[in-house]
Amino acid sequence: MIHVQPDARLVEALVATQFPQWSALSVTALASVGTDHALFRLGDTMLVRLPMSQSAAGQIEKEHYWLPILAPHVTSPLISIPAPLAVGEAETSFPWRWGIYGWIEGExxxxxxxxxxxxxxxxxxxxxxxxxxxxxxxxxxxxxxxxxxxxxxxxxxxxxxxxxxxxxxxxxxxxxxxxxxxxxxxxxxxxxxxxxxxxxxxxxxxxxxxxxxxxxxxxxxxxxxxxxxxxxxxxxxxxxxxxxxxxxxxxxxxxxxxxxxxxxxxxxxxxxxxxxxxxxxxxxxxxxxxxxxxxxx
Incomplete structure (x- = not known):
């Protein structure tokens, strides 16, 4: 199984190529307990999520389709869920689609x-x-x-x-x-x-x-x-x-x-x-x- 460990430099390059409007924003790697995705903060208001294996690769498209449909039914003034903003495409430097989401403040x-x-x-x-x-x-x-x-x-x-x-x-x-x-x-x-x-x-x-x-x-x-x-x-x-x-x-x-x-x-x-x-x-x-x-x- 292919396993990839993305780093901030890769994310900067992907964003610069595919979303140049956000290329000036800082990219910060985030710690995560999960094993499917690497997480990076993009500027102050966005999150980048990249799958680390083929088994997780389809989750980005799935979330970007279903989250907007679920949101009106499961969010409340107290509890939110991720808001998808964009889907990045695979490149020679990274083999799968990846996602950009709105940042949620919390611990x-x-x-x-x-x-x-x-x-x-x-x-x-x-x-x-x-x-x-x-x-x-x-x-x-x-x-x-x-x-x-x-x-x-x-x-x-x-x-x-x-x-x-x-x-x-x-x-x-x-x-x-x-x-x-x-x-x-x-x-x-x-x-x-x-x-x-x-x-x-x-x-x-x-x-x-x-x-x-x-x-x-x-x-x-x-x-x-x-x-x-x-x-x-x-x-x-x-x-x-x-x-x-x-x-x-x-x-x-x-x-x-x-x-x-x-x-x-x-x-x-x-x-x-x-x-x-x-x-x-x-x-x-x-x-x-x-x-x-x-x-x-």
Whole structure:
């Protein structure tokens, strides 16, 4: 697989060639927990996003098509989503299309302390419900390699293999039991609904202690809303989780599938990243602890 690590000099050249009206603006590389895109601030009011691998390459076009359609339904005076401004074309120096977005002022949840976790739970639930309620016109959405929004059984082999790979680090019997419970939960039988698909700390921005934006819609699609509800274990502890559940308003089966999603995502991520310095390994470990320590098992 081709993997590219863009730098500020490349971005300056791409902008100068394709968007000369912005060529005088400064380009600053930004730290990111994500593994799909490199991020750069362009001037004071824009963000440049470049895919780093072929698997992420289609996300730019997807976002630039769907974000303007979703925006009227999921934004609020409190919570915004990225606003696409332009799509850059591939060149000999960079093999994929890339995007320019409006800058959103805020701090990643990865780098700031949660002042009021209950309020954050209510704010994030508001966004999840808005996504779930947004209309979908049936326009085809490209397949998702992570199977977000799809039935859990499609991730069964990879999830079980990851649990076994982590047997020296996690409670394997309990993990397998929780996974089997999730697989046996009643499936989503209503119409597929919009999901963000990647509600990780790095994709949530806070301003003055409140959720102000949800970013990175590369995994957005329609399907089972349980994939977004897994934020209950990724983001919140057991004291706050009930507030999120009450606000997100899902039935027992969806909650059970969401817990399975949280387990599946975290064991797969940890099995892949545990020998690296990726912040995702710490997030995955924390999520596994949250899932396995849930009362009632």
């Amino acid at each position: 990643s949840l990865c780098s700031t302390r949660i002042a009021d976790a209950k309020q954050l739970a209510e704010d994030l639930a508001q966004f999840v419900v808005a996504m779930r309620s947004a209309p979908y016109d049936g326009t085809p959405i490209p397949p998702d390699s992570m199977m977000r929004g799809e039935p859990l059984w499609l991730r069964d082999t990879q999830t079980r293999n990851s649990i076994r790979a982590l047997s020296n680090e996690i409670d394997m019997p309990k993990s397998e039991h929780i996974w089997e419970q999730a697989l046996s939960a009643a499936p989503w039988t209503r119409s597929p609904c919009w999901v963000h698909g990647d509600l990780l700390p790095g994709n949530l921005l806070l301003r003055n202690g409140r959720l102000c934006a949800v970013i990175d819609f590369g995994g957005a699609r329609v399907g089972d809303p349980a994939v977004d509800v897994m934020a209950a274990w990724i983001i919140f502890d057991r004291k706050v989780r009930p507030s999120f559940r009450d606000s997100v308003d899902v039935d027992d089966a969806t909650w059970q599938r969401a817990r399975g999603w949280a387990l599946s995502w975290s064991v797969i991520a940890l099995a892949f990243y545990r020998d690296s310095l990726s912040p995702l390994s710490a997030i995955a470990r924390r999520t596994i602890r949250a899932v396995l320590s849930e009362p009632g098992d």
